[in-house]
Amino acid sequence: MTQQDLIITPIYLLLFLIAAYLLRSNFSNSQTSNYFIPALLFKFIGAIALGLIYQFYYGGGDTFTFHTHGSHWIWEAFMDDPIVGFKLFTQEPGNYNGETYAYTSKIWMFKDRASMAIIKLAAAFDLLTFGTYSSTALFFAAFAFSGQWAVFSIFQKIYPDKTRWLAFSILFVPSVVFWGSGILKDSITLAALCWMTFALFRIFQTNNYSLANILILVFMAWVIYAIKIYILLCFIVAACFYLYIRYISTVKNTLVKLMIAPILISLFLGGGYLALEEVAEDDSRYALDKIGETAMITAYDIRYGWGARHGDNSGYTLGELDGSLGSLIRLAPSGIIVTLFRPWVWEVKNPLMLLAAMESLAFLLLTIWVLYKTPLKTLIKKLNSPVILFCLSFALMFAFAVGVSTYNFGTLMRYKIPVMPFYSVFLVLIFPSKSDQKAKK
Known part of the structure; x- marks a missing residue:
């Protein structure tokens, strides 16, 4: 950050807040309008704080x-x-030529397609901000906010009776505000994931089959595909669970339900499998028979390679990975626990880990409290809700995926942010709720 940031960024911050104030009524209702500007302001603070932490704490x-x-x-x-x-x-990543070499040779991640997608997006915003880091970060934060506000x-x-707690769960989780606001892949993929979920529910939950919703779903899927x-892959599996429960629950006759259940399973789960294979076709690392090997290589590289050099001695291990799918499945419970509830307080090695440990402890205590207060019968009934099952299946699947393939708390703090809103919502x-208690009486 430079002196230019101190001049240009306050101007853009003011312009964003004025625009938010003028547009708030178009994107909120009487129950949600009070959260609009505070949530956006939190994202802006997170974006600027992220830059300061990387500059003065990490040194890059x-x-x-x-x-x-x-x-x-x-x-x-x-x-x-x-x-x-x-x-x-328009230049292909890694495709050097004499006309642009003076610039591409200085772009560290020029050969990486996913990184170049973020770099080009940042460059587009740079044209508006005169190349000012923190001002460009505000644009990333605004886009991330748009997705979180949509979902x-x-x-x-x-669930209008859950408005306040939904706002805290989606808009104000500290790690999501911090790691999901700045110039990072995570800000863009988080926004795209939220927009995809918004479109999915608009189409199938509210039966709004508009072209706009379909385009949002497809475009945001492409964005995530290009970056992470x-x-x-996790979204597709969760969406298949959602669609199966969504349609099987509309059938009231038990006999008919038993007859069509295999058809729906074949349609949604089989279709999901084909979708996974299609998505992974261009990147063999994510083919089903390669996932175990990919997770092993990634985990050990982050744990003992670049992660060990840049992770402030914050590595962890869940057990031995041998590259097989079986070893992943064996570590699944540990992977979910490390993502949702660790680092434990006694594992803290630096100030950022302390903040992460405090948040993780809060989620552990909250989980225990909610499960304690929720009768088993009520829990089983609610798990038949397609929306709730979507949140749980995505959260558990993603928590497992990043938990067993990261092996470094410093990296995990950032990678896990897509989990937190959906697990919180679950x-x-x-x-x-009060309506549940009245129904019980």
């Missing part, structure tokens, strides 16, 4: 790789020659 990191050693050079190209700058936007709005429409394919939705 991914966010500066994307901007200082990434989009900044596309911005420089535009200032020198707009034609060359435009060519950088909050659709959940609130389905494993998020899309807890909110299964907790007995």
Whole structure:
């Protein structure tokens, strides 16, 4: 960050807040409007805080790789020659040529397609912010907020009596505010995931089959596919569970339900399997027969490779991975626990881990409290809800995926943020409400 940030960023911050105030009524109702500007402001604070932490605590990191050693050079190209700058936007990652080499040679992640997607997006915002890091970060935060607000709005429409707790669960979880706001892949994939969920529920929960919803679902799936394919894989599986329960629950006759259940299982789960294979076709690492090996390589690389060098001695292990699917399944419970509830307080090695441990402890205590207060009969009944099952299945699947393939708390704190809103919403939705208590009486 430079002195330019201190001049330009306050201007953009003011413009964003004015726009939010003017547009709030278009995207909120009487129950949600009070959360709109505070939630957006929290995202902006998170984006700026992220930059400060990376600059003054880590002394560098991914966010500066994307901007200082990434989009900044596309911005420089535009200032020198707009034609060359435009060519950088359309140039294939890793495809060096003499005309743009003076700039691409300085982009650290030029060979990585997913990273270049973030770098090009940041460069587009740089054109509006004069290449100012923190101002560009505000644009990332605004996009992340848009997705979280969209998914909050659709959940609130389905469960209006849970508005306050849904707001806290989706908009104000500290780790999500911090790691999901700045110039990182995680901000974009979190927003895209939320927009996909919004479109899924708009289409199938409220029967709004508009072209806009379909386009949102497809486009955001493409965004995630281009950046972090494993998020899309988890979403597809959770969506298949959701669709199966959604349609089987509409059949009231038990005999008919038994007859069509195999058809629906074949349709949604079989279709989901084909979708997974199709998505993984361009990246063999995520093919079903390669997932175990990919998880092993990733976990050990983060634990003992670059993660060990940049993770502040925050590595962990759940057991031995041998590259087989069986070893992953064996570690599944431990993977879910480490993502949702660790690091434990006694595992803390640095200030950021302490904050993560406090949040994890809060989620552990909250989980125990909710399960204690929710009768087993009520819990089983609520798990028949397609929306609740979607939240739980996605949260558990994603928690398992990142837990067994990360092996470093510093990295896990960032990777796990897609889990937190959906797991939080699950807890909110299964907790007995006043209407549940009245029905019981």
